[in-house]
Amino acid sequence: MNKYLLIIFILFAVSCSKVNEKGIENNPLPSWNEGSNKKAIMDFVTQTTQEGNPQFIPVEDRIAVFDNDGTLWCEQPLYVEMLYSKDAAETNNILEDFVISHTAVTLEYFDKKTQTWLDTAINTQFQQRYIDLTYQPMLELLQYLRNNQFKTFIVTGGSAMFVRNFSQQVYGIPSEQVIGTMFKANYKDNNISLDPDLWHNNDNAGKPEAIFNIIGKKPVLAFGNSDGDLEMLQWTSTHTLPNLALILHHTDNVREVAYDSLSSIGRLKNALIEAQLNDWIIVDMKRDFNQVFSFKTK
Amino acid sequence: MNKYLLIIFILFAVSCSKVNEKGIENNPLPSWNEGSNKKAIMDFVTQTTQEGNPQFIPVEDRIAVFDNDGTLWCEQPLYVEMLYSKDAAETNNILEDFVISHTAVTLEYFDKKTQTWLDTAINTQFQQRYIDLTYQPMLELLQYLRNNQFKTFIVTGGSAMFVRNFSQQVYGIPSEQVIGTMFKANYKDNNISLDPDLWHNNDNAGKPEAIFNIIGKKPVLAFGNSDGDLEMLQWTSTHTLPNLALILHHTDNVREVAYDSLSSIGRLKNALIEAQLNDWIIVDMKRDFNQVFSFKTK
Numbered sequence: 001m002n003k004y005l006l007i008i009f010i011l012f013a014v015s016c017s018k019v020n021e022k023g024i025e026n027n028p029l030p031s032w033n034e035g036s037n038k039k040a041i042m043d044f045v046t047q048t049t050q051e052g053n054p055q056f057i058p059v060e061d062r063i064a065v066f067d068n069d070g071t072l073w074c075e076q077p078l079y080v081e082m083l084y085s086k087d088a089a090e091t092n093n094i095l096e097d098f099v100i101s102h103t104a105v106t107l108e109y110f111d112k113k114t115q116t117w118l119d120t121a122i123n124t125q126f127q128q129r130y131i132d133l134t135y136q137p138m139l140e141l142l143q144y145l146r147n148n149q150f151k152t153f154i155v156t157g158g159s160a161m162f163v164r165n166f167s168q169q170v171y172g173i174p175s176e177q178v179i180g181t182m183f184k185a186n187y188k189d190n191n192i193s194l195d196p197d198l199w200h201n202n203d204n205a206g207k208p209e210a211i212f213n214i215i216g217k218k219p220v221l222a223f224g225n226s227d228g229d230l231e232m233l234q235w236t237s238t239h240t241l242p243n244l245a246l247i248l249h250h251t252d253n254v255r256e257v258a259y260d261s262l263s264s265i266g267r268l269k270n271a272l273i274e275a276q277l278n279d280w281i282i283v284d285m286k287r288d289f290n291q292v293f294s295f296k297t298k
Numbered sequence: 299m300n301k302y303l304l305i306i307f308i309l310f311a312v313s314c315s316k317v318n319e320k321g322i323e324n325n326p327l328p329s330w331n332e333g334s335n336k337k338a339i340m341d342f343v344t345q346t347t348q349e350g351n352p353q354f355i356p357v358e359d360r361i362a363v364f365d366n367d368g369t370l371w372c373e374q375p376l377y378v379e380m381l382y383s384k385d386a387a388e389t390n391n392i393l394e395d396f397v398i399s400h401t402a403v404t405l406e407y408f409d410k411k412t413q414t415w416l417d418t419a420i421n422t423q424f425q426q427r428y429i430d431l432t433y434q435p436m437l438e439l440l441q442y443l444r445n446n447q448f449k450t451f452i453v454t455g456g457s458a459m460f461v462r463n464f465s466q467q468v469y470g471i472p473s474e475q476v477i478g479t480m481f482k483a484n485y486k487d488n489n490i491s492l493d494p495d496l497w498h499n500n501d502n503a504g505k506p507e508a509i510f511n512i513i514g515k516k517p518v519l520a521f522g523n524s525d526g527d528l529e530m531l532q533w534t535s536t537h538t539l540p541n542l543a544l545i546l547h548h549t550d551n552v553r554e555v556a557y558d559s560l561s562s563i564g565r566l567k568n569a570l571i572e573a574q575l576n577d578w579i580i581v582d583m584k585r586d587f588n589q590v591f592s593f594k595t596k
Binding site for chain 2: 151153186199214
């Protein structure tokens, strides 16, 4: 290659990468459509991270909590962890499957089996792996918050031990920032085993209770999608610091599944009423997301 | 000032600051005496953070856990939290004091009262505030580990809610990296209150059990000082990754208090035997610390 051409090419490549950086800087949420919800989220982040702004939140209080099923990834037609449990234990009772698949095996076996399953198991409606059915706009939001020194936590009704097997890879959230349902652990002879009894059921009131005991701080941002998240959203919205409560409303029957108050999975009824009464942000998947899933669509 | 003198002065100041930086870089643990224990700690950190070294530990697995009472700060003549409880509740029963002072008040009142107390209450033997009776070599170790991308956690037999009121200020450890004894929390009417019952007693086997459920990973470094830390040290020492189990042995009756197997506070008997059998690092306060406390001595 002619050396002048090479120099021009390098200059071009450098300027392109600068444009890209600038693009992401100016639009950190490219999969969110412009509108009042996107604006409210970005205004919140801008104002609370701007020193001297009356809305400023100190870094150590920038705690953001996210439900997982139906908020960060698809929960239809059934919670992914329940599908795993059915595959792994195969009784006729889904709760028994859940307990057996999680506690009747060693921790090493559970982690290995879960990871293999997640790497291969497919959602038949979308013909995609479950770990690729995460919501692209939510991944962008997690990253945007972390870029602004918010600490992002998952607070899931699912088990912490299941979600930890993909949270870092899929969401960039480390094991110790996953709060979930937990079995009673027993340490004996250098070894942890799990009782079939729950130590903590991380749903409804269990969510703020675990946040209090494990994080030790009230969050300033909470994002959920169902009645199981109501108490966590309520508690967050009573923070004396500026705060944001958000609900993802599944309104898109073409790109995903439309459901709310009548669904047995991720029912959204009381929390939607409360959100309307309290002016929480109701994210409308159909209207607010220009891309739904993280896998590449045509 | 003559401008040449000014320039010389600036050059001198800059070179001094560089010498200081270099000093801390070369000796990140200045309050530790040279010897096999300091060398073992520094070798561990150097080797496990050096890419390509067979001892290398990925960043996400660099979990380091520390007991608090007697490991990070002075626990004599009585655990500081018990002294607080006695002051705050004033029954004739120390366990009743503990429960009442923590659960019979609002969370806001507890935090405020604790902070005021910690700011003023004095250890009579040393004539220092309790929060100034932290061990300087341990503060340096925490910082050294964090500088090498270890995540530092407190895993204390004390209550998480008490320790969180000084962990950031005193140890640089945020609220969500404090695991402790926890009361059963109840969420109701936008509010958390605490039952007098414990949700979790974070001592002995309770330590690895909580680490499993809350961090979700086995630590690669554990540091304790009493039999209550034995299970946490044992579990850490069975990690498949390189690991370090350390015990602080209180051997200095001049600068602190010498105690071990006969003490009712922070008894160290079985864990010392196990440490000797397993070649864990036994830090000898008298021999290994050239400065004990973080307050400035003459």
